[in-house]
Amino acid sequence: MALGKDYATQDCSIARALEIVGERWTLLIVRDALYGVRRYNDFLVHLGIPRAVLAARLQTLTTEGILVKHRYQQSPPRDEYVLTERGTALWPTLRSLGLWGREHFGERKLRVFRHAGCGTELGAYGECPACGTVVPVADVEMVPGPGVDPHPADPVGRALLRPKRLLEPLEVEPA
Amino acid sequence: MALGKDYATQDCSIARALEIVGERWTLLIVRDALYGVRRYNDFLVHLGIPRAVLAARLQTLTTEGILVKHRYQQSPPRDEYVLTERGTALWPTLRSLGLWGREHFGERKLRVFRHAGCGTELGAYGECPACGTVVPVADVEMVPGPGVDPHPADPVGRALLRPKRLLEPLEVEPA
DNA sequence: CTCCTTGGTTCAGTGAACAGACTCACGATG
DNA sequence: CATCGTGAGTCTGTTCACTGAACCAAGGAG
Numbered sequence: 001m002a003l004g005k006d007y008a009t010q011d012c013s014i015a016r017a018l019e020i021v022g023e024r025w026t027l028l029i030v031r032d033a034l035y036g037v038r039r040y041n042d043f044l045v046h047l048g049i050p051r052a053v054l055a056a057r058l059q060t061l062t063t064e065g066i067l068v069k070h071r072y073q074q075s076p077p078r079d080e081y082v083l084t085e086r087g088t089a090l091w092p093t094l095r096s097l098g099l100w101g102r103e104h105f106g107e108r109k110l111r112v113f114r115h116a117g118c119g120t121e122l123g124a125y126g127e128c129p130a131c132g133t134v135v136p137v138a139d140v141e142m143v144p145g146p147g148v149d150p151h152p153a154d155p156v157g158r159a160l161l162r163p164k165r166l167l168e169p170l171e172v173e174p175a
Numbered sequence: 176m177a178l179g180k181d182y183a184t185q186d187c188s189i190a191r192a193l194e195i196v197g198e199r200w201t202l203l204i205v206r207d208a209l210y211g212v213r214r215y216n217d218f219l220v221h222l223g224i225p226r227a228v229l230a231a232r233l234q235t236l237t238t239e240g241i242l243v244k245h246r247y248q249q250s251p252p253r254d255e256y257v258l259t260e261r262g263t264a265l266w267p268t269l270r271s272l273g274l275w276g277r278e279h280f281g282e283r284k285l286r287v288f289r290h291a292g293c294g295t296e297l298g299a300y301g302e303c304p305a306c307g308t309v310v311p312v313a314d315v316e317m318v319p320g321p322g323v324d325p326h327p328a329d330p331v332g333r334a335l336l337r338p339k340r341l342l343e344p345l346e347v348e349p350a
Numbered sequence: 351c352t353c354c355t356t357g358g359t360t361c362a363g364t365g366a367a368c369a370g371a372c373t374c375a376c377g378a379t380g
Numbered sequence: 381c382a383t384c385g386t387g388a389g390t391c392t393g394t395t396c397a398c399t400g401a402a403c404c405a406a407g408g409a410g
Contacts, residue, residue, distance in 0.1 A: 010222075011324055011332075013285060014206050014269055017276030022199070024398075031189050040357055047185075050399050055358060065279075076407040078356070086279050092300070093271040094189055100268055101192030104240075104261050110188060125267070125300035149186055157186075199367080215388055225368050230389060251376040253387070 020064050021090065025049050026057055027097075030083070030090050033067065035142065035160060036170035038080035046156035061087070083167065088137045091166070095126050108147020116141040116165055140166045195239050196265065200224050201232055202272075205258070205265050208242065210317065210335060211345035213255035221331035236262070258342065266312045266341070270301050283322020291316040291340055315341045 010016075021027055028047055037043055043054055058081055061067040066087040069079045095113075102109065114121050115128040116139045127134045143163040152158050159172045185191075196202055203222055212218055218229055233256055236242040241262040244254050270288075277284065289296050290303035291314045302309045318338040327333050334347045 010203070011285060011327075012206070013273040013276035013281045015203060015276075016280050017272045018202060020276075020280065022197075022202070024197070027193060027197070028185070028190060031187070041355090044357095050401095051358070052360085052400095053398065076356075089275055089279065093268060093275055096267040096271055097192045098188040100264055101188035101190075101195075104264065105191050105195065106188045110186060125302075127300075152186075216386085219388090225370095226389065227391085228367065251387075 020060075021066075023057070023060075025053060026061065027090075027094065029054075029057055029061065030066065030087060031094055032156075033081065033083045033087060034091060034094065034137070034166050036164060036166070036168050037156060038082060038169055039078075039172075040081075042156045042170065042172055043081075045154045066090075080169075088167065091137045091140075092126055095122075096124070099124060106147075109145035110148045112143050112145045113166075114141045114143065115139065137166050138168075142166060195235075196241075198232070198235075200228060201236065202265075202269065204229075204232055204236065205241065205262060206269055207331075208256065208258045208262060209266060209269065209312070209341050211339060211341070211343050212331060213257060213344055214253075214347075215256075217331045217345065217347055218256075220329045241265075255344075263312045263342065266315075267301055270297075271299070274299060281322075284320035285323045287318050287320045288341075289316045289318065290314065312341050313343075317341060 021030065025047065028049075029043060032043055032046060037046060040054065040058070043049070043058075044051065047054070049057075058067065058069075062069055062081070064086075065084055067081040068084055070082050072078060072080050112121060113126075115131060115135050118128055118130055120128050120130040122135060122140065123129050125134070126140075141163060142160075142165070144161050148161070149157070150161070152161070155172050155174075156170065159170050164170070196205065200222065203224075204218060207218055207221060212221060215229065215233070218224070218233075219226060222229070224232075233242065233244075237244055237256070239261075240259055242256040243259055245257050247253055247255050287296060288301075290306060290310050293303055293305055295303050295305040297310060297315065298304050300309070301315075316338060317335075317340070319336050323336070324332070325336070327336070330347050330349075331345065334345050339345070
């Protein structure tokens with residue numbers, strides 16, 4: 001959000017958190033990272049974010065320890081941005097935010113999250129109603145819901161139509 | 176966040192939610208409302224937010240059905256802003272965001288949330304570990320934690336030092 | 351050598367946030 | 381009656397961040 005300066009006076013964990021992930025686009029980048037997006041260009045086309053802002057956000061998220069930059073190819077040098085444990089810890093927040101958005105403002109169910117292996121749809125707090133346990137992020141399977149656009153314009157959106165686990169790297173076919 | 180325009184292309188409940196509560200200050204206003212703050216001036220002194228921004232946010236939150244403006248006194252006319260059910264439904268999100276902030280960036284525990292009557296501290300998902308149920312927002316008791324500033328500069332901060340239930344109107348002593 | 355891809359940086363324009371002064375309605379005070 | 385104080389805003393000039401478009405660099409591909 002613009003600047004975090006003023007929140008510093010707040011003496012509150014929520015304000016502290018918002019200083020870091022409260023800026024525009026930041027939580028959407030974390031969401032995409034949870035969905036398996038890792039590369040600069042994939043964030044770019046999927047979010048439609050200005051390049052300068054994306055570069056700034058990736059920089060901030062990296063210095064805050066939410067993403068790590070990892071070179072996955074030497075020549076030409078290519079880096080990918082991967083969530084740390086601190087980053088994946090935002091899953092419950094994003095989950096409840098998304099649930100709130102759909103319940104109160106969205107008509108259609110766009111994505112369904114299930115307990116991989118068990119197949120049961122997750123409850124409101126990310127728990128598996130069948131197993132009675134909180135499902136680790138890596139064991140959450142994401143499948144498209146009935147309301148999703150079946151033909152997204154961007155290749156990242158198309159890649160996300162295939163069922164996959166959270167955090168698992170996304171395979172984007174070249175245009 | 177600046178404008179919600181661009182998020183509209185996102186086809187995602189999280190983006191939808193952020194269009195509404197993702198702007199700077201908005202979630203802090205909702206947090207204060209959960210804590211029992213209801214009046215324009217109390218939001219103002221507690222948040223240190225520019226007056227024009229506060230007026231704009233209250234307006235937005237009201238038209239989005241998250242707050243309702245309620246006249247509690249005819250002469251002089253005085254209104255208060257009270258959370259709707261849609262607003263209180265943001266509690267799990269704020270709870271997990273605050274937990275994330277404290278675990279990863281805050282050293283001290285500033286506020287403790289307990290199941291009123293039972294006295295047990297809430298778990299990560301707002302449930303009562305003793306009773307095994309999710310605690311309704313109105314049954315959450317907030318008490319100051321060990322790390323809180325014992326002498327806040329503003330009267331609202333001082334009023335929040337007294338244990339109270341969420342949503343219960345805050346009694347601010349006049350300066 | 352020239353073009354293309356990836357991952358950026360730079361730049362000017364615009365809109366939002368900021369601090370502080372001003373307004374307005376009403377009640378209380380002298 | 382004139383003045384002061386308070387709650388709830390609006391107005392104004394400045395600063396700052398977001399935006400879109402252009403530019404840059406390193407390493408293949410043809």
